[in-house]
Amino acid sequence: MAGKPKLHYANGRGRMESIRWLLAAAGVEFEEVFLETKEDFEKLRSDGDLLFQQVPMVEIDGMKIVQTRAILSYIAAKHNLYGKDLNEKTLIDMYVEGTTELMGMIISLMFHTPEGKAKQSAMIIDRATTRYFPAYEKVLKDHGHVFLVGNQFTWADVQLLEAILMTEELKSDVLSKFPLLQAFKTRISNIPTIKKFLQPGSQRKPPPDDEFVAKLRKIFNI
Known part of the structure; x- marks a missing residue:
């Protein structure tokens, strides 16, 4: 083994x-x-x-x-967190790339000066609330499912939750205009393995x- x-x-x-x-x-x-x-x-x-x-x-x-x-x-x-076919895998890749971009910007904050960090943080919040979170909110609204892809738990859900929590560390009410993402955050956070982590x-x-x-x-x- x-x-x-x-x-x-x-x-x-x-x-x-x-x-x-x-x-x-x-x-x-x-x-x-x-x-x-x-x-x-x-x-x-x-x-x-x-x-x-x-x-x-x-x-x-x-x-x-x-x-x-x-x-x-x-x-x-x-x-088995990568979808059941090529179409689902492609959607997962697409959604993961979006959260990777957002989290990459947040990770880079640690190397900024305090002044630069404040300016960069404001830009990140703007991008999160005008580019990234609206996209995921729309995905959830359009298909009406619990998860992002195929109505099953996938890598895309894991990484979106991670991105949400990282962004909330910069601005605690960043999801205030995204009710479906608020509900998504609660659901995914209560999956037993995630809850434990x-x-x-x-x-x-x-x-x-x-x-x-x-x-x-x-x-x-x-």
């Missing part, structure tokens, strides 16, 4: 967090190997474990997979603080 997936990254959110979310949503226990120093990172590189010389990297089913999207796609497909003490990581950013800069020579 294969062991637990092993996640190699720093002890914080970044690009690994969506992978943690998806594994948790699938009910898969995983181990984490945290990069604490630049030497830890360089050892992965010198050992030939990082095809493109970057993390995240996940050891799973005898493979060492890099590139966040490839890792997520593999997990989603393995655990949202509890204190899980492997979900907190928003990045100055100490984490400083550690990232040292590890990755940013």
Whole structure:
């Protein structure tokens, strides 16, 4: 029997967090190997474990997979969270790309100055409420289903919830004009595996603080 997936990254959110979310949503226990120093990172590189010389990297089913999207796609497909046919898979890809864009902007905030962070945060909220959340609200309204795709729980639902919660950390009432997304947030948050991941003490990581950013800069020579 294969062991637990092993996640190699720093002890914080970044690009690994969506992978943690998806594994948790699938009910898969995983181990984490945290990069604490630049030497830890360089050892992965010198050992030939990082095809493109970057993390995240996940050891799973005898493979060492890099590139966040490839890792997520593999997990989603393995655990039946990737739709039942090509059309559904394409919709999931499309919705995931939208949330990836939004979360990418939020992740980048940690490297801004306080002044730059305030300006960027305002832009993110504007994009979220005029571009991204209206699109997902429309999807839910048009098909009238519980989930985004195929009326079944998929990767797209997991990542939309993650994006909503990240955006709410910037503005708590960001969903005030999106009643269907409010209901969606409640539904998905109460799926047992998700509910467990949202509890204190899980492997979900907190928003990045100055100490984490400083550690990232040292590890990755940013």
